[in-house]
Amino acid sequence: MRPPTIRDVAERAGVSKSLVSLVLRGSEQVRPEKRRAVLAAVEELGYRPNAAARSLSERRTRTVGVLLNDLRNPWFVELLDGLNSELYASGLRTLLADGRLNRRLGEDLTHTFTELRVDGLIAVGTLPDPAAVRTAAARLPTVVAGTREPVLSAVDIVAGDDELGARLATEHLIGLGHRHIAHIAGQGSVGTLRRRGFEAVMREHGLSGSAAVEQGDLTEEGGYRATVRLLAAPHRPTAVFAFNDMAGVGALSAAEELGLRVPGDLSLVGYDNTYLARLRHLWLTTVDNAGHDIGRRAARRLLDRIADPARPGEVALTAPVLEVRGTTAPPRPSDPRES
Amino acid sequence: MRPPTIRDVAERAGVSKSLVSLVLRGSEQVRPEKRRAVLAAVEELGYRPNAAARSLSERRTRTVGVLLNDLRNPWFVELLDGLNSELYASGLRTLLADGRLNRRLGEDLTHTFTELRVDGLIAVGTLPDPAAVRTAAARLPTVVAGTREPVLSAVDIVAGDDELGARLATEHLIGLGHRHIAHIAGQGSVGTLRRRGFEAVMREHGLSGSAAVEQGDLTEEGGYRATVRLLAAPHRPTAVFAFNDMAGVGALSAAEELGLRVPGDLSLVGYDNTYLARLRHLWLTTVDNAGHDIGRRAARRLLDRIADPARPGEVALTAPVLEVRGTTAPPRPSDPRES
DNA sequence: GCCCTTCTTTGGACCGTTCCAGAACCTTCC
DNA sequence: GGAAGGTTCTGGAACGGTCCAAAGAAGGGC
Incomplete structure (x- = not known):
């Protein structure tokens, strides 16, 4: 029981296979009654054209x-x-x-x-x-x-x-009053561009000295580890801009584990505005891509x-757009580090 | 500049197209020197068989x-x-x-x-x-x-x-000492089965009276809303078993928003053991599917x-397996509801 | 009624493979 | 030396469509 071919349809409709082909490809040059006959035969036989045969012939x-x-x-x-x-x-x-x-x-x-x-x-x-x-x-x-x-x-x-997006994120943090800002960097050219945007803005604000970059990867685990390293440093940042939302979530976990409140003690920005960032429980400030x-x-x-x-x-x-949510706020004014 | 066909290869190798076909399909019945000639021609021309032609002929x-x-x-x-x-x-x-x-x-x-x-x-x-x-x-x-x-x-x-998985989750909660347990139900047959498992276990433990079911959907939003409704009820549950991890995360958000601590005030179980449940920041007890x-x-x-x-x-x-993480614990012993 | 034009319709080549029957070539054996 | 039997190779018919040149039908003008 093979599937019907265009010839079966032609025979049933009492026309040539060429005409069936014409009808199926929507030609105008067909008399209405023949068109009806063909379509009826197609319906009755449950005919579906064979994509392989068509590709072979059409060469696409x-x-x-x-x-x-x-x-x-x-x-x-x-x-x-x-x-x-x-x-x-x-x-x-x-x-x-x-x-x-x-x-x-x-x-x-x-x-x-x-x-x-x-x-x-x-x-x-x-x-x-x-x-x-x-x-x-x-x-x-x-x-x-x-x-x-x-x-x-x-x-x-x-x-x-990506460079612009990173600029938006970094400027947002600086605008809030942050000075010591860290970036969790990603891999590949996307990682490089986001990092470059971050570094450029820090430099423009004369903050190169208080900018930290830690290599992560695209996963939550990578973000977590990078943040642990960042927060263990003597002069620790008050804000972290993560390569993407996954890494941002990892950073969130690390902060929590070290007893820091987000955004009170640490501000956090992700990237991509994935549904992760939109989860109410995370509510990550991020860059919509x-x-x-x-x-x-x-x-x-x-x-x-x-x-x-x-x-x-x-x-x-x-052009990406900054999406401000719940993980960014001004740094603690009392913080001696921000003098 | 069309891509080379099997005939081009045949001509170049000085054999028939049938022989090329034989070689390419790995036949043993070909003399080594011819095989080499064919493979060399394939290489030189960068020949790749045409999948459409092959499907048409092989009928698969x-x-x-x-x-x-x-x-x-x-x-x-x-x-x-x-x-x-x-x-x-x-x-x-x-x-x-x-x-x-x-x-x-x-x-x-x-x-x-x-x-x-x-x-x-x-x-x-x-x-x-x-x-x-x-x-x-x-x-x-x-x-x-x-x-x-x-x-x-x-x-x-x-x-x-799914029924077994729901049983595991529910029994885990009961084993921890929970009595008032709610289920956020999903849709479709999977939703029905998980709900059935939950209800069966509650019944077996004589807890039908303190079992609540609230309809959610497969999203975080649905889980959030269902939990808000559950926690607004007069006799509120001490544990929630959610249809899936997404709904579980929604429940987490709802609990947090209402000032309840997880797992201190409310235990939570998800389903599927997706990477969401494995995020350290969520660390959801769940059922691995x-x-x-x-x-x-x-x-x-x-x-x-x-x-x-x-x-x-x-x-x-x-058979699914229970994955115990951070969102389940015994109910507060002092809680007057658990008498 | 006939020729010309325009619409419709058709047969058959072609797309690039696989597969089969049989041709060609080798061994082996009597 | 030739038949038998194996191996290796080949030509051509599928596979199910599209497309083109040309045939056939229909309409128009004289």
Whole structure:
């Protein structure tokens, strides 16, 4: 019992398979009664076109590959959502590969995507294997989203302005009166940019001397450890700006464990405005990075690039917005450290 | 500049395309020197087989469709991870569709998956449109994972034993000395089962009279509101067992806001052991639902079912495990309510 | 009624693989 | 030396669509 083919439909409707194809692709050049007959046959047989046959013939798959760093990061999921909705509107579907997982399995993702002949590729976030993106970009229209590297010749970049976001966060803390501010740094180019924004603002305010940077990673654990180290230092900061919300939550735990009240004794800013930051119990001041919007814009870039693969790569940055919640406040005025 | 085809490889290697096909599929019946020539040609041309052409000819896609309720729920992501790793090992790739998103877009997911002729389907969690699963299951080998409905004739079910998990949580609270225990109920069959487990244990301990159930949903907001209602009641509970970790975190916020200390004034148990529960700042006692394991088992079931589509559907339940963390403790002995 | 034009409809080549029947080539054995 | 039996290789027919050139039908003008 094989699924019906276009020929079965044609036979049932008493027309040629070419006409069925015409009807299904919405041609105007078909007489209404034939169109009805075809559609009725399609309905009766429960016919669905075979995507593989269609791709083979059309030489395109209407599928976009998405290379994701980590599905567990809520911000990426939000971006993905924006991506999907925009691509879907253009009749493209999305094929997802989790870079971390596939790397663990030893698969080269570009292989899968080239075999499938996807029409385009979106690389989301800092990927474990940037060389793979390079290889893929040489064959496929490619857009990088959520990070600003790798920079390649015919590849667009859509990302949040991380340096600006870091500036917003840092200026917010300085505006509250903080002087000793620490940054928990992340990895990759995104980490570098946020760190740079932080350092620039501190320098502009003549606070380079009281700026501390501690390397963390993208996890809660990393944020926790970095904060423990920061708070153990002799001249300890009154505020911490964390690379992302996860690290911020780790910082929150560390502060609590050391008996410091947030925001009374320690102010805290995260990044990404994920649902974590919005949990009432955490209520983290953070920087909104507009994941959904970035996803949509990346999708539009890819559509343009598929239409014209040779056009030069562009960089589009979206401006992040500070989201003030419950973890930031002025430092204690009585604190001898703030003199 | 089209990508090279198997014929290009054949020509370059000086053999027929059939032989190239043989080599690439790992046949033993090929003389070593020819094999080398073919592999060299493949390498030189950068040849990658066309998946669409292969599927068309083989009449299978080596692709499994995954229908997911909500990618934002970390538990599903964990399950997906287990699924992926097992399917990958069998040479199958995974095509992901987020049910919530696609429903919003008004797409019938079964359409996409039937057009792609996926080899099988995994429906994860309580889906927004159970009828779609029914339709798909009539055409495709199908496995339901993470929930116990819909029950269909030739469909396997792999899920956690939610009733048992709820029993563990409730017994833990009773064992600590709690008598007035509330449950924040979830939706769908999973919600019903967890609620049933809770109620059964309360009944067995003669505590039906002091058991409260408040309807929540799967979100933090729902958990928060339900808890506010519970704690506003005259005879308020000393412990809350929440449908999942998200709702549990909402409960945590509500308790805090009302000036109750956790676990001193109120004990709290979540469900799923997602990374949320593991955040040090939350450190939620919860029930581990082994998402990764369920994913792997679901994958294996699907492989069996693809091999023999007619075999009767089986139900496999995994036993959840209580994970005691920081949000549960004995009730205050002095509390007049606990007499 | 006939020729010309415009709409509709159709047959068949093609997309890039797999798979099968059988051809070609080797050994081995009598 | 030739039949038998194995191995290795090949041509061509699928697979299920799209697309194009051309055939057929319908309408219009004289």
